[in-house]
Amino acid sequence: MCRNIFALQQTLTNITMTRELALDHARHYFELFFLSPEEILNGIVEKGPEFSELEYMNALQLLNRSQAHRDLGSVAVHLERLSDILGERLLAKREQDHNSTLDFVSTTCKRVNIQIDHELEREAEKLQEGLTTIKKKIENGSRVVLKSEDDELGALSVDVFQTVWTTVQNCNNSRLELIDGFYEVVKRLERQRSKSFKVVLNEGYKKMGQISFLLPYDLLDYFEHEITKINEITMNNYYYYSRVHTDLKTKAQDEVRLLALDLMDAKDRYRVAAKKLKVREVMDSQLHKRCDFIGCPKEHLQEVDMGDNSFGSMPIHSADVELWSRQIKVCTRWRWCTSSTGSSTI
Numbered sequence: 001m002c003r004n005i006f007a008l009q010q011t012l013t014n015i016t017m018t019r020e021l022a023l024d025h026a027r028h029y030f031e032l033f034f035l036s037p038e039e040i041l042n043g044i045v046e047k048g049p050e051f052s053e054l055e056y057m058n059a060l061q062l063l064n065r066s067q068a069h070r071d072l073g074s075v076a077v078h079l080e081r082l083s084d085i086l087g088e089r090l091l092a093k094r095e096q097d098h099n100s101t102l103d104f105v106s107t108t109c110k111r112v113n114i115q116i117d118h119e120l121e122r123e124a125e126k127l128q129e130g131l132t133t134i135k136k137k138i139e140n141g142s143r144v145v146l147k148s149e150d151d152e153l154g155a156l157s158v159d160v161f162q163t164v165w166t167t168v169q170n171c172n173n174s175r176l177e178l179i180d181g182f183y184e185v186v187k188r189l190e191r192q193r194s195k196s197f198k199v200v201l202n203e204g205y206k207k208m209g210q211i212s213f214l215l216p217y218d219l220l221d222y223f224e225h226e227i228t229k230i231n232e233i234t235m236n237n238y239y240y241y242s243r244v245h246t247d248l249k250t251k252a253q254d255e256v257r258l259l260a261l262d263l264m265d266a267k268d269r270y271r272v273a274a275k276k277l278k279v280r281e282v283m284d285s286q287l288h289k290r291c292d293f294i295g296c297p298k299e300h301l302q303e304v305d306m307g308d309n310s311f312g313s314m315p316i317h318s319a320d321v322e323l324w325s326r327q328i329k330v331c332t333r334w335r336w337c338t339s340s341t342g343s344s345t346i
Contacts, residue, residue, distance in 0.1 A: 028050065029051060029055065029059070032059045033059065033062070033063065033066075036063070037060050037063055037064075037074075037075075037078045040056070040059065040060065041078065041081055041082060041085060044056070044082070044085050044086070044089070045085055048089060049086055049089055053082070053083070053086050056082055056086070057079055057082065060075060060078050060079060060082065061075060061079075064078075091213075094211050094212065094213040095213055097207075097211045097213070098208060098211050098213035098214070101204050101207045101208050101211065102204070104204065104207075105200055105201065105203075105204040108200045109197055109200055112193060112196045112197065112200070113193070116189050116190075116192065116193040116196075119189055120186060120189055123182060123185050123186060123189075124182075126182075127178065127179070127182045130175075130178045131175060131178065131179075131248075134171050134172075134174055134175045134178070135175075135255075137167075137171050138167070138168055138171045138172070138255075138259070141164055141167040141168060141171070142164050142167075142168060142259060142262075142263070144156075144160065144164070145160060145161065145164050145263060145266045145270075146262055146263070146266055148266075153266065153269055153270050153273045154270060154272075154273030154274045154276060154277040155277065156270065158270070161263060161266070161267050161270070164263065165260075165263060168256065168259055168260075168263075169256075172252060172253075172256050175252050176249060176252060179245060179248045179249055179252065180245075182245075183241060183242075183244075183245040186241045187238065187241060190234060190237050190238060190241070193234070194230060194231075194234045197230045198227065198230070201223055201226055201227060201230075204223075205219070205223050
């Protein structure tokens with residue numbers, strides 16, 4: 001029979017160019033009849049079952065009927081041992097499949113975790129880069145006011161404060177939009193993580209139900225516990241993201257408030273510096289008009305001998321007093337003449 005199956009298989013292979021696996025299965029089954037019942041049972045223990053329990057039962061019963069002296073007691077023993085072996089093997093296989101499914105669920109969830117965490121890290125880096133860039137823009141825009149000395153500050157236009165404040169507000173609005181966008185992205189990623197977990201658990205639940213290693217209520221209790229843990233982790237993550245979102249916005253608003261106070265202080269310094277600058281300009285103008293005699297010819301200034309002392313220091317000796325008085329009269333006479341005649345000559 002085995003030779004006939006092999007010959008048939010070779011013929012079909014030459015025709016279809018494919019190997020008929022069903023004929024291999026049939027040939028291996030007929031090879032069981034060359035073995036004793038004990039050898040069949042020992043092969044199941046060592047290599048595992050290759051056929052169904054019913055097929056083994058038929059083979060053992062056929063071997064018993066083919067003997068000259070049938071022993072119904074021995075075939076019953078063989079069938080009972082077959083049932084025990086297959087039952088243990090089946091239970092062991094179910095346990096193996098059950099553990100394999102648990103490993104699948106755990107490995108897939110870890111893979112999802114790693115992927116979501118990497119995306120969260122990338123979003124956090126993008127947020128940090130964006131916040132750093134905006135902060136530099138705010139510092140650069142306000143430096144012209146906050147970092148200027150009083151003299152430089154007084155020379156600025158009053159409109160520069162409104163320009164700086166507008167720039168700060170626009171940058172801060174961009175910063176708040178960036179923070180809100182980050183918050184929406186991380187919530188979406190967290191929802192994606194939770195949804196992926198539940199898909200994996202649903203698939204694992206179906207596989208374990210088919211394996212039937214655990215009782216139905218034990219299996220349901222196990223997955224309900226896992227889903228509860230996932231929901232708790234998800235809610236904790238949402239709470240953490242909300243705290244980060246609130247802290248970032250609060251910090252941004254606090255920085256703007258402090259900057260507003262610094263700008264108000266700079267504006268007060270600007271008013272004082274601007275007043276001082278105007279007073280200095282007026283005094284310089286008056287001093288220029290008061291010293292208009294400087295415009296007289298140089299030879300007249302050279303003819304007026306100021307002595308060793310200037311107008312700012314009084315002479316000590318009587319001779320110096322008399323010389324100083326004559327010089328004052330000469331200067332007064334020259335100024336009177338120029339003012340009355342409009343000429344620079346006496």
